[in-house]
Amino acid sequence: MSQGTLYVMEMSPRSYVNANIVKHFGLDVAIKTEKDEAFNRAFPLGKLPAFIGPKGYKLHECLAISNYLVSLVPKDEVKGFLGKNNQEFASIIKYLSLVNQEFVPAQYQALFMINGRFPYNKKQVDEHLANAEKVAAILEARLSEFTYLVGERATLADFFVAASISDGLKTIFAKPFAKKFPSIARWFQTVSKHAFFEGKFADFVIPEQALVYTPPKKEKKEKKPEAAAAPKKEAKKEVAEEAAPAEAPKPKHPLELLGKPKAVLDEWKRVYSNEETRETAIPWFWKNQYDPEEWSLWKVDYRYNDELTLTFMSNNLVGGFFNRLSASTKYMFGCMVVYGENNNNGITGAFLVRGQDYKPAFDVAPDWESYEFTKLDASNEESKNFINNMFAWDEPVIVNGEKREIADGKVFK
Ligand SMILES: N[C@@H](CCC(=O)N[C@@H](CS)C(=O)NCC(=O)O)C(=O)O
Structure with missing residues (x-):
């Protein structure tokens, strides 16, 4: 009997890590990249990934879903994917939650303002980058002493965190970030080549230069001749009048x-x-x-x-x-x-x-x-x-x- 249906957004790390659990362990779970009626009925929030199992079992939230999917893998095949004891398991959850909650939103807010998808605000971009770097510093501290985030082998924490950080690494972070966090860069090279990712990052290169915001080049606004001729002390009043839409003739x-x-x-x-x-x-x-x-x-x-x-x-x-x-x-x-x-x-x-x-x-x-x-x-x-x-x-x-x-x-x- 089918183990369920996983709905994903293909390019989103939150989603493809879950899809790769299904593929890597050969679970009998259908992967859908389009939302359908069953999805819309079950998930009013409409966010991906989401999972519908047998007997109406429903899950959203990528971390809950990944946990459940791994639980479907036979014990002798799961190979420490969620750690080898309770403490390791809890540490994995710690990194998953830290990155999903604190790092991912900061990274994408910064990226989307820098690449023009959202309106640019330098102060906010700097804040988001600083928040992302605070999390990076925690990862760097661990990885400067250990090969992996938890235990001595790659776990779900490594895969989820590496996938999450990859969009930033190839855009707004790039080499300057890799130099600042050399252990993360080294670890990323190892983890991203793991069979779990099925070659997804085979051609991944960290660019030399970080993507920066290119402001639209504004043309200087030409002053209206009448405004230029107006006496200075009248200026304030004029502005107020111009701002009143009823009185200002709409420029053709x-x-x-x-x-x-x-x-x-x-x-x-x-x-x-x-x-x-x-x-x-x-x-x-x-x-x-x-x-x-x-x-x-x-x-x-x-x-x-x-x-x-x-x-x-x-x-x-x-x-x-x-x-x-x-x-x-x-x-x-x-x-x-x-x-x-x-x-x-x-x-x-x-x-x-x-x-x-x-x-x-x-x-x-x-x-x-x-x-x-x-x-x-x-x-x-x-x-x-x-x-x-x-x-x-x-x-x-x-x-x-x-x-x-x-x-x-x-x-x-
Ligand atoms: N809290 C959710 C967030 C999921 C989420 O934000 N998914 C995004 C893609 S990464 C999404 O579905 N966006 C489309 C939308 O908001 O309609 C989780 O951790 O799984």
């Missing part, structure tokens, strides 16, 4: 000056959303929407692809960019995709923009300069194919002559 988007185009964008956005992309929407676009007199086409590439790590994070970066572009929704349409795989991906896309210049449409987003803009000529077959492919994103994209699978994407509409 520069593209408003171009007047109404013949083909309104909303119509195209409706067709794109409702019709089959290749069969109907794309032919409609070329026939009814694209008029080179009124619109231009742009290839948009992220400039710092080599800093991207996980594909879902790259896609979130695109999402953030699109949010910041919202003031230009009326004047453009586009799709951006993430191609490649974790730790080797890039962002590219195609946009239709009102007018002949990309800048007035894009510079509403403070991070527009993180992207490169290349004008596309629709009479060129290759450019046209690229645009079609970005709108449909159903085929690999060619990057530097190489076919790259599209992992994810977003539509700006």
Whole structure:
């Protein structure tokens, strides 16, 4: 009889450590990477991993699940995975809890602010990094004297902690962290190569440089001529007046000056959303929407692809960019995709923009300069194919002559 179903988020260490327990010990547990109805019914919190066993037994919380999964392994096969006595067992729980509770949240909060997924706040990033390092210091103290965290052989504590720390090691910690905590670095090399991980970290390299926050390059705001001419002592009052939305005339988007185009964008956005992309929407676009007199086409590439790590994070970066572009929704349409795989991906896309210049449409987003803009000529077959492919994103994209699978994407509409 099946021992249950484990629901996981593939790229999350909390999840894949549990999945690897199932695989390593050959448990008869189904692994699901998609939430289904049974999951939604059983787990109102919706967090992964989660487990449903026979007779309606349900578990969430990765540490509880890993404990239960190991308990399913026959005694003679479990080989000290949870320690060889009560004290070792309790010490394993100590490290699991310490890292899950104190280290993992700090590490990801810092990482997500540094890579642009969350709004950046230097003070908070520094606090999170300091908190993560406090935990690292505890691990370092143990590992400077012993090969493993508990006892004399690798246990669940080593696997869980190594997996948890790996996302930070390859991004925000990197070599400077490895130098500061040399025993952790040495231990990570040993544990990550253990059969338990089935080669997951075979190509893992700790980068020389830690990922740092790259602030969006803001353009200097031009002063309004009237404001500049206003006498200084009036300044305070003026600011107060400007801040009152009812009285301040809303500045017009520069593209408003171009007047109404013949083909309104909303119509195209409706067709794109409702019709089959290749069969109907794309032919409609070329026939009814694209008029080179009124619109231009742009290839948009992220400039710092080599800093991207996980594909879902790259896609979130695109999402953030699109949010910041919202003031230009009326004047453009586009799709951006993430191609490649974790730790080797890039962002590219195609946009239709009102007018002949990309800048007035894009510079509403403070991070527009993180992207490169290349004008596309629709009479060129290759450019046209690229645009079609970005709108449909159903085929690999060619990057530097190489076919790259599209992992994810977003539509700006
Ligand atoms: N306290 C839970 C936390 C689980 C958790 O935060 N899971 C994340 C992935 S690492 C998740 O499911 N996030 C998706 C969501 O919040 O919807 C545990 O230790 O297992």
